[in-house]
Amino acid sequence: MPKTQQDFLEEARRDIPEVSAEEVEARRQRGDDFILLDVREKDEVRAGYIDGAVTIPRGFLEFQVAGQIPNTDKEVVVYCAGGARSLLAAKVLRSMGYDRVASLAGGITRWKDAGYPVVRDRQLSAEQLERYSRHFLLRQIGEKGQGKLLDAKVLLVGAGGLGSPSGLYLAAAGVGTMGIVDADVVDLSNLQRQVLHSTDRIGVLKTESAKQMINSLNPDVQVRLYNERLTVDNVMDIFRDYDIIVDGCDNFPTRYLVNDAAFFADKPVVHGSIFQFEGQASVFKPRAGPCYRCLFPTPPPPGMVPS
Amino acid sequence: MPGVIGVIQATETIKLIVGQGEPLIGRLLMYDSLAMRFREIRIRRDPDCPLCGTNPTITELLNYEEFCGLEVAESAAVGN
Numbered sequence: 001m002p003k004t005q006q007d008f009l010e011e012a013r014r015d016i017p018e019v020s021a022e023e024v025e026a027r028r029q030r031g032d033d034f035i036l037l038d039v040r041e042k043d044e045v046r047a048g049y050i051d052g053a054v055t056i057p058r059g060f061l062e063f064q065v066a067g068q069i070p071n072t073d074k075e076v077v078v079y080c081a082g083g084a085r086s087l088l089a090a091k092v093l094r095s096m097g098y099d100r101v102a103s104l105a106g107g108i109t110r111w112k113d114a115g116y117p118v119v120r121d122r123q124l125s126a127e128q129l130e131r132y133s134r135h136f137l138l139r140q141i142g143e144k145g146q147g148k149l150l151d152a153k154v155l156l157v158g159a160g161g162l163g164s165p166s167g168l169y170l171a172a173a174g175v176g177t178m179g180i181v182d183a184d185v186v187d188l189s190n191l192q193r194q195v196l197h198s199t200d201r202i203g204v205l206k207t208e209s210a211k212q213m214i215n216s217l218n219p220d221v222q223v224r225l226y227n228e229r230l231t232v233d234n235v236m237d238i239f240r241d242y243d244i245i246v247d248g249c250d251n252f253p254t255r256y257l258v259n260d261a262a263f264f265a266d267k268p269v270v271h272g273s274i275f276q277f278e279g280q281a282s283v284f285k286p287r288a289g290p291c292y293r294c295l296f297p298t299p300p301p302p303g304m305v306p307s
Numbered sequence: 308m309p310g311v312i313g314v315i316q317a318t319e320t321i322k323l324i325v326g327q328g329e330p331l332i333g334r335l336l337m338y339d340s341l342a343m344r345f346r347e348i349r350i351r352r353d354p355d356c357p358l359c360g361t362n363p364t365i366t367e368l369l370n371y372e373e374f375c376g377l378e379v380a381e382s383a384a385v386g387n
Contacts, residue, residue: 270323272312
């Protein structure tokens, strides 16, 4: 006899315990170790979800759950809009070896009625959903991570050899605000490596040239230009407006200035440096790890290492 | 050459923003493009660091040209 939708739900209810919104909230407050799994469609999730939930639309459940919840011993509470899809999804999880699975009775509707909070990520336009679609395939980024990128403010110190590739890829990834500090103009000899610039922009200020390239790649990026060298007089004011500093310095005094100012401003510095065929990279996060001075307490004697 | 390091910097920046993966905090990644080899060393906060150590002596911004010996060198070159 063909099954009806009632049959599916009754079968699932026999197997799968249901939990109330109150129970789930109480367990969250206690800090219990369990995973909330939201199996609604993407547009429903975008309108609001329970903070911290893993989201897998029910259509992809069997294919993505092992990647997102690798440990089948974990306790999982599944929810949907009203509590029906979650029952069926939970039954599938049980058959995949997730023994400690339950369904949220009444779904997120009952959760909201009980007055519990839902969160929304920064909303992306249709064009952004298309532009960053390759990011959404990566669970470490997803739409939530893209929202963070679009909200982020990154300062590039130097739009030259290091600032060019880092600037290009940060812009492509959708960092919403990028500041660029550089006092130089584009020179022919730069073009052997400074891929942010071009032959037809020789003589143009590097900041202007960078902005043109960045915005032609990604108009989402708001580019702020600082056509000056960083000095003790401007650095703290400039750093204040950014979350992360990308060090593409081409000289040691500026490198130490950046290090010290970032420490005082409590901003992480993503450090890079190159010399001939060698390069180095690290991240200096104030108080979380070493700073540039921990590594290089004294600069090289002048003239020994060219800037 | 700067391409690789620059993209690594972009990658680390993105990781910090989205809060995923292991950032290069406390690690120095070293790249030798001729040998095409990457190496990594652990780096630690220096408790004696004048900036971020337990007894900091640098509590405000300095004259960095002077710190790097450039002003002295320049004035020497000019024959002061």
